[in-house]
Amino acid sequence: MTGKGNSLKKEIFKKIKRYYELYHKKKEFIPGKSKVHYAGRVYDSREMAAMVNAVLDFWLTLGKENADFERDFAKYLGVRNILLVNSGSSANLLAVASLKSDMLKNRLKAGDEVITCALNFPSTVSAIVQNNLIPVFVDVELDTYNIDVSQLKRALSKKTRAIFITHTMGNPCNMEKIASFTKEHKLFLIEDVCDALGGKFSGRKLGSFGDISTYSFYPAHHITMGEGGALATNNLSIYRAALSLRDWGRACFCRYNEKKTLGACNNRFGLKFKNLPFGYDHKYIYTHIGYNLKPLDIQAAMGKEQLKKLPRFLRQRAQNFNFLLKALRDYESYLFFPDKYKNAEPAWFCFPIMVKKNSFIKRNDFQQYLERNNIETRMIFAGNILRQPAFHNIRCKVIGNLKNTDYIMNNAFFIGVYPGLGREHLNYIVKKVKDYFKALNIS
Ligand SMILES: Cc1ncc(COP(=O)(O)O)c(C=O)c1O
Structure with missing residues (x-):
């Protein structure tokens, strides 16, 4: 960026601050007249400037802002791999779909059972159904609104492979019981943390207990990107499966600006796959029946500022x-x-x-x-x-x-x-x- 470009940017950011102060800053509350919202976006000129900065760069698709956000979010959660997606629902879909990937030795198969609770958000349950798995519904506790762990044993069968819990309305589930149950019966654990970012159980962050956790950045949630979501996992195979499923099903897992980290293949034209010509560009090889569930880098720029707050x-x-x-x-x-x-x-x-x-x-x-x-x-x-x-x-x-x-x-x-x-x-x-x-x- 030239000196002229930088000084133009400075001027733009100054104007954004002024605009925010004039038109967005806290509005007066008039009891009975003003709405008391159940949720909403809380931001200042820094989010606006970060997004405009990303627009001025005009990279648009996932790039530097995404890499920064994923790094900061991983550090915050204490989880190794983060995958940014376009909603919490997409994160849920990918969480379940990645457990069916043949990149996993013990993958889930159609007809396997997933224990969850009947008091739920629709796209948490849809993710199970859309992947041809069988949801096994248990009740919730009246006092916590969370999955009733005393019913887990009754819900267990030879076909049970996973538990998908939701920390309802920000209230942590009984992670002590759930973690020991999943360990005892060798089940995968997915945590839907869409409503509970920052919550803890026994001093440990929610989302760091399970094999996978999911987050939503819709404006109602604890931080926002407008729309957006994330999947977190310590398991590299799950991460790579989710990455492939998010990005059209493609095989290549090299990430933006990354050379050797995460075992990036760095070998676009030197690989041989069954039935494909030698050296067919790895970026155009598809190992999953995938989707495109990516958000924009502009959203990640906003998320970076929100995370600080x-x-x-x-x-x-x-x-x-x-x-x-x-x-x-x-x-x-x-x-x-x-x-x-x-x-x-x-x-x-x-x-x-x-x-x-x-x-x-x-x-x-x-x-x-x-x-x-x-x-x-x-x-x-x-x-x-x-x-x-x-x-x-x-x-x-x-x-x-x-x-x-x-x-x-x-x-x-x-x-x-x-x-x-x-x-x-x-x-x-x-x-x-x-x-x-x-x-x-x-x-
Ligand atoms: C518990 C829970 N899971 C998943 C979602 C879906 O998130 P999104 O709206 O980003 O798709 C929500 C949305 O509010 C939610 O509350």
Whole structure:
């Protein structure tokens, strides 16, 4: 870059900062008028400048920004290999598909069983179904909303090969039990960490327990790239299988700007594959029936800036969650707030509220009251996934009656705790909840 180019860039970044301050900086909150969002993008001019910088370079497809993000994210998680993808759903799809790759000696085969829970996000379960594997559904615990580990033994069969867990709403699953169960029965473990980036169990980061973990960078999550996701694994064969599946199924695993690392082949024109002419360009040899699930380098540039903010975001999420919990405790006879394991450090995605049994409060009535007052609410994702139209006729196994999953589907919802909410938003939420109970003659 010439001196002129650099000084032009400097001028552009200065203008971006000014633009951010004029048009994006925190807007005034007007109680009752402004929306209290359940989630949202939290950023400043640094994300905007990083993205513009990537646009000015005009590389566009995955390159330097991706390499930097993957390096920083791997360091943060303490996991060796990161693969950036275009969504958390894509990360889930690749996680399961890579376990079927013949690059793995003990790969999964069609018809093998994968234990998961029925209270789930759709694309976590879809990934199992789309790969011709059989999901085996167990119930969740009412207090943590997470997979009920006491049902794992009943779910086990000769065909069980993997467990796919979700750390629901940022609350860590019982990793002690799950890790020892998967070890004892030689199962693969996939962790869906899309809602729980930064959470820990026994001091260890979520996503570092399993063979593979997945992340989403949709704006609702702990950091964002607009759209985006990642897959993390310590297993080099899984990483290479996922890389190939992400990139059209191609054989070559040399990465951008990398020469000898990760055993890059560095041998584009000197390889021999069965049925192919000698020296056929390795970049045009396909070893998987793949996809194209790549994001843009511009997204990675944003992710790099967001990752720097993650520790602050996590602190703010925890503070907001604890504030609501303390302020709403008075209504615990009617409403249930989630519990966590002693060893768990949640990275709260949201503040779940469940109407208690025999309470005369109706979830729909309460939820709609909050929405009418401009407090956004959301459901616990798909609820009981088997009740969703697309999943009625899937091949699956169900353990027990899923009564907690159904209870949550009928009685729970959530509101936000994301870092875009300050005390003014939280005080407003608390006041509106108090008003609701006051109107019912409960104070
Ligand atoms: C638990 C969970 N898994 C997977 C996903 C899918 O992520 P994406 O929206 O990036 O596809 C989500 C999305 O919110 C999620 O909450």
